[in-house]
Amino acid sequence: MIRLSEIMGQLARGAPPAPAPAEGVVARPFDALQRFLAELRGLPSGTRPAWDELERLLGVVVDALGASGDLLWVAHRRPATPDVDYLAFHQARTSILAVRLGMELGEPRERLIALGAAGCLFDVALWKLSGAAAGDWSEGSPAWREHPRRSADIVAGWSVPLSGVVEAILLHHERERGQGFPRGLTGEAIPLHAKIVGLADTYARLTVPPAWLAPRAPHHAIRDLVRARHETFPAPVVKALVDVVSIFPPGTRVRLSTGEVGRVVGVNPRQPLRPHVEVVTDTRGHPAPPRVVDLRESPFIFITGPAEEDA
Missing domain, CATH: 2.30.30 (SH3 type barrels.)
Structure with a gap:
């Protein structure tokens, strides 16, 4: 795959760039994750996901992100059009960003696969609400505050073969100073993967929220998260986001x-x-x-x- 940085360097030198892969090609892992999650959502309650297939898809994501950042940017500049399953769309975006942050923080491949799985499944309890209507899972509602525990219970019942996934799902709304839920944990008591998924979820939801919320410009979202470091997420994880996404993300x-x-x-x-x-x-x-x-x-x-x- 041709790196975006190589194309930019050729343009800056006045040389014609080598042909870049079409966006549709770059986006295939993102589209495949969305399809997998949308299909899983439509299965009868209690049906386990095809773990081998999810691990295979996440391996493709890890390889694509290791080759270039193009997949991340394709996933994060896509709009949430009315015809898409928003939760599947949001979870696929969160998963890809979480994996990229994990890479930045030095996580090994097997841990990246588990991190990606947590990013795919952290909101599965919201799938069962009535059409995911605004009143059902708006921030602060009873269903919203209960969904980490319910999601963890659902995924635990699927006999997940990857270590740490259920814990990351359960604790992805915990925050550094104890202001999160469901347990009100602080600092080092919160697992790294829960912090990564929580931050990726927050950034993805700020920049492309559900239809009833106004989006934040990516650079404003980054600014807000940087200002709140130490309060909501630890500085090293926020720094990883800034290093990956930049203060001025693509499109700004x-x-x-x-x-x-x-x-x-x-x-x-x-x-x-x-x-x-x-x-x-x-x-x-x-x-x-x-x-x-x-x-x-x-x-x-x-x-x-x-x-x-x-x-």
Whole structure:
């Protein structure tokens, strides 16, 4: 697979890029996870998932994310259209982001598979509510506060063969200072995978929420999570998110120190303030010729802030 960073580098040097894989090809693991979860949701209560198939799909996800970040960006720029099963869509997005965060934190492959499974199944109790209506699982409702325990019970009844999955599901709403649920645990009492799934779930839900909620722009979601570090999620896990997604995630319109406006099209891992930016307007606000700037390689150019905030 051709890495996005390679294409951006070729564009920045003025060389024609090698052909990139079509988005549909990159998205296949994401689409397959969605289908698996939507089909599982439609099965009679008590039907176990095909664990071998889920592990195989998650192995493909791990391999794809190890090769490039393209799968993550495809999954996280998809809109939740009215025709999709939102819960399957959300859980597939959460799973992919959780696996990528686990990779950033150095988790081994078998643990990444388990982490991905927890990301796929952490909300299964919500599947059984009446159409997942807003009143049934809006944040703070009784069903919402009970769903981690119910989801863990359901998955435990499926004889999950992967270690730590049930625990991560049960505790994914616990928070660092004890303000979470269902047990009110703090700090190190919360398993790492529960923290990762909780953070991935929060970011995914903020940026593409259910239809009755307004979305947060990705850079605002990142800003809010960074400000709340130590309170809700531990700093190392939040740092992993920032390193993976960047302060200005792909798609964000930004203003450069040159006075130009651009759109973030790629990130530089562990350099969250220096992504790849496609310049879209010049200093006078006129359309600019196609040009991608890798800010890691351009030390005298920097982002002054989101362009929307300057409007």
